[in-house]
Amino acid sequence: MSDSRPKPTRTNLIEPPRGWVICGFAFLFTTLAIGNARLTAAAPPSIAAFRAKPAGDTGAAADEARRLRVIVETDAGGDPDDEQSLVRFLVYANEFDVEGIIVNRHAARDGENLNRERTGLGIVQRMVRAYGTCADRLRQHDTRYPTGDAMLGKVVSGTQDSEQGMRLVISAVDRADPRPIWYLNWGTIDGTDPSALLRALDWVRANRTSEDYARFKSRVFLSSDDQFGGHTYAIDPPFPLWVDTFRPELDRRRWYHRFSAITADAGGFDLERDVRTNHGPLGELYPTNTTHRQKEGDSMTFLYLVPTGMNDPLQPTWGSWAGRYGRRPEAGSRPYYFANQADAWRGRMHRENSLARWAADLQNDFRARMDWCVNDRSQANHPPRVVVLGPPLRDVRPGQRVELDARQSTDPDGDVCHWSWEYYPEPGTLQADLGIEGADRPTASVTVPSVQHAADAHLICTVRDTGSPPLARYARVILRIRP
Numbered sequence: 001m002s003d004s005r006p007k008p009t010r011t012n013l014i015e016p017p018r019g020w021v022i023c024g025f026a027f028l029f030t031t032l033a034i035g036n037a038r039l040t041a042a043a044p045p046s047i048a049a050f051r052a053k054p055a056g057d058t059g060a061a062a063d064e065a066r067r068l069r070v071i072v073e074t075d076a077g078g079d080p081d082d083e084q085s086l087v088r089f090l091v092y093a094n095e096f097d098v099e100g101i102i103v104n105r106h107a108a109r110d111g112e113n114l115n116r117e118r119t120g121l122g123i124v125q126r127m128v129r130a131y132g133t134c135a136d137r138l139r140q141h142d143t144r145y146p147t148g149d150a151m152l153g154k155v156v157s158g159t160q161d162s163e164q165g166m167r168l169v170i171s172a173v174d175r176a177d178p179r180p181i182w183y184l185n186w187g188t189i190d191g192t193d194p195s196a197l198l199r200a201l202d203w204v205r206a207n208r209t210s211e212d213y214a215r216f217k218s219r220v221f222l223s224s225d226d227q228f229g230g231h232t233y234a235i236d237p238p239f240p241l242w243v244d245t246f247r248p249e250l251d252r253r254r255w256y257h258r259f260s261a262i263t264a265d266a267g268g269f270d271l272e273r274d275v276r277t278n279h280g281p282l283g284e285l286y287p288t289n290t291t292h293r294q295k296e297g298d299s300m301t302f303l304y305l306v307p308t309g310m311n312d313p314l315q316p317t318w319g320s321w322a323g324r325y326g327r328r329p330e331a332g333s334r335p336y337y338f339a340n341q342a343d344a345w346r347g348r349m350h351r352e353n354s355l356a357r358w359a360a361d362l363q364n365d366f367r368a369r370m371d372w373c374v375n376d377r378s379q380a381n382h383p384p385r386v387v388v389l390g391p392p393l394r395d396v397r398p399g400q401r402v403e404l405d406a407r408q409s410t411d412p413d414g415d416v417c418h419w420s421w422e423y424y425p426e427p428g429t430l431q432a433d434l435g436i437e438g439a440d441r442p443t444a445s446v447t448v449p450s451v452q453h454a455a456d457a458h459l460i461c462t463v464r465d466t467g468s469p470p471l472a473r474y475a476r477v478i479l480r481i482r483p
Contacts, residue, residue, distance in 0.1 A: 067097045067144070068305055068313065071172060073158060073165070073185045074101065074298070075192040077108035077120035080287035082186055083127060085298040087275070087286045090131045091369035093151065094144040095306055099172040099181065101128070102158035102165040105192045114289055120192075121157050128152050130281040134373040137280075141372040141380065158196040165196030166203060173200070173219050180219045180240070182305060182313070186298035188227035195227040205235070223301045223313070238334040243316050243325055245300035247338045250351060255323075255339040256297040262352055264294045267360030267469070269367065280373040300355075303362065309386050310460050310474035317341065318427045318458070318476070321362045324354035343426050354426075364469040381467030384411040386475040388461055395480050398450040402479060406461050407442040415465040422460045430455040430481065448481055455481045 072089065076082045105120030117123045132148020139145045146154075158165030173181050188195045197220070205213045214237050222242040226232050232239065246256040263269070271294055275283040288294075300322035305313050312318060316325035316337040325337040345353035371380045387408040396402055404421060411417050421444040423434040430449075434457050438444035446459070457479040464472040 067095060068182050069099050069172065069177065069179050070096045070182045070184060070302065070305070071099045071169065071197075072101045072302075073183070073188070073196055074103055074124065075105045075120065075187045075189065076103055076123045077105040077113055077115070077118075078187070078190055078192070079290065079295075079297070080113055080115070081290045081292075081295040081297045083115065083123065083285065083287050084290065084294065084296045085186065085301075086124065086127050087282055088296065088299050088366055089302055090127070090151070090282060091138070091366070091373065092302060092306060093131075093146055094138070094142040096302070097179075098146065098151070098154055100165075100168045101155045102168060102196045103155065104158035104165065104188055104194075104196065106159055107191075109191065112289075114287065120159075121155070124155050125152065127282065127285050128155055130285055134280045134282055137374065137376070138369075138372050140377045141382065158193065160193040166199040169196050169200040170203065173216055180221050182221045183224055184298075184301040185222075185224040185227050186301065187225055194229075198228045198231065201228065201231045221313070223304050233331075233334075238331075238336070240335065241314065241316075242334075242336045243304055243313075244328070244336070244338040245304055245322050245325075246297070248340055250340070255351075256300065257292055257295070258352055258355070259297065259300055260292040260295045262356050263296075263359045263363055266356075266363045267367075269363040274367045275370050278374065279370040282373060283370055308358075308474055310476045315427075319343075319354060319358075319424070321358050322355065323351070324426065341426065361464075361472040364471055367469045368471055381415070381465065381469065381471055382412045383471040383473045384409055384415075384417050384463045384465050386461060386463045386473045388475040388477060390477075392476060393478050393480065395482060396448045397482060398448050400448045402446050402448060404436075404444040404446070404459065404461070404477065405442070406463065406475065409442070409463045411463075411465045411467075413465070413467055415467045417463050417465050420462045420464075422462065424458045424460050428456040428458045428478070430457040434459075446479075448479065451481050451483050453483065457481060 074082045074086065076086065101124060103120040103124050108115060108118045108120065108123065115123045115126070117126050128151050129148065131151055135145060135148040135151070156164035156168050183197050185195055185197065201217065204216045208216070217231070217237060218240055220239060222239050223245060224242070225246050226244065232242070246254070248255065271286070275286050304320045304322035306321055308321060311320035318324070323339050324341040324343065325339055326341045328336045328338050339351060341354055342349050342351045343353035343357060345357045365383065368381050386406060389405040389408065394402065406419055409417065419440065419442045421436045421439045423436060430451070432449045432451070434446055434449065436444050436446050459477045459479070461475045461477070462472055464470055
């Protein structure tokens with residue numbers, strides 16, 4: 001796909017829904033508007049109710065309502081980057097309520113894929129069994145990790161000669177759970193069968209009423225490739241939200257190819273040392289024969305969703321460990337986004353900065369989780385928990401002094417932590433600099449500048465520990481400036 005490069009834009013804040021009832025971590029049951037699509041569904045709230053639950057904190061480990069429900073669809077057996085992404089995904093399984101992993105490829109491609117298993121389903125099952133060998137150890141760090149048997153039971157065939165994948169999708173969407181499904185399609189090309197979600201939507205449309213189809217579709221959010229035929233554009237209603245973490249191609253560079261270039265060595269990451277060697281059977285299955293070193297072209301589908309404290313899956317323009325996203329011009333009023341946003345960072349304005357600014361943190365986080373596969377809790381590092389006093393969304397006036405206080409942040413391992421406060425201009429609408437007094441301290445302050453029109457300013461608090469590797473979590477404060 002070839003795209004002309006759009007100009008970087010600042011996108012207005014999506015207003016937080018009013019009258020929500022919070023259901024655990026990042027969910028609410030309400031009626032909300034995204035673009036012109038109206039839906040009734042559970043969805044992550046905006047920043048006013050947002051709090052990141054740090055990995056490794058087992059205080060509410062059994063609370064399923066705290067996590068996003070996800071389904072991964074993979075064409076494992078083709079490009080080995082699916083297997084690379086699957087290694088990373090499995091060590092993030094504690095962060096999600098994994099409804100299923102659907103495999104839509106029959107046979108592995110000779111020459112390109114070197115896995116000793118020669119079916120797509122066999123490859124994924126082999127990798128999940130490797131996860132199972134370290135699941136007990138992982139559960140020392142966070143009891144929300146599924147057992148090996150439980151995870152293996154979530155792996156199903158999505159090929160045309162099986163209805164398992166399609167039925168899994170229908171069952172998950174129909175379930176009496178206020179949370180929607182986030183669907184992560186990692187590719188359905190070159191010898192694979194049609195997407196299980198495409199088949200499910202076809203079946204629902206053919207066998208239920210148009211109202212039932214609209215209700216079903218309103219419960220499916222996409223962080224995904226588009227493999228859903230006419231259901232994406234031609235058949236109304238649109239999906240309530242689609243974040244395309246693969247596109248567009250800008251400057252002859254595909255976004256999903258840039259993950260490798262931006263993150264491969266970030267923070268001193270070394271694949272052999274940190275993943276493939278002395279980190280258990282799962283790390284050993286990370287393949288290296290991809291067209292791009294550590295390609296992981298599919299990893300951003302779930303890194304976009306990982307709760308870090310500065311992201312909200314309903315706010316693509318805010319930023320995440322998968323970068324920052326803006327509206328697709330060709331989508332019109334549909335709430336469809338892709339990676340066309342640029343950040344200013346280290347003296348350069350570029351799309352890649354929306355990922356590069358977090359790259360060391362996300363790779364250190366991966367390193368730590370691979371350590372969890374082989375080390376007891378006392379021998380590994382865990383991320384801090386960031387607490388900022390006061391509301392995350394604050395109505396302020398020009399000239400007002402705003403106090404910022406993150407002194408109640410803690411580290412589960414007792415490590416010394418470092419604080420930093422940063423003004424993040426691109427997600428907001430303030431057209432002015434915003435100086436922060438005490439930016440390297442737990443307590444800081446800003447003086448609100450003069451504005452001619454209402455504007456929003458985003459501030460990010462980062463708390464980084466001094467463990468090995470150093471881990472970071474964040475909190476976001478939004479100032480709504482009214483003249």
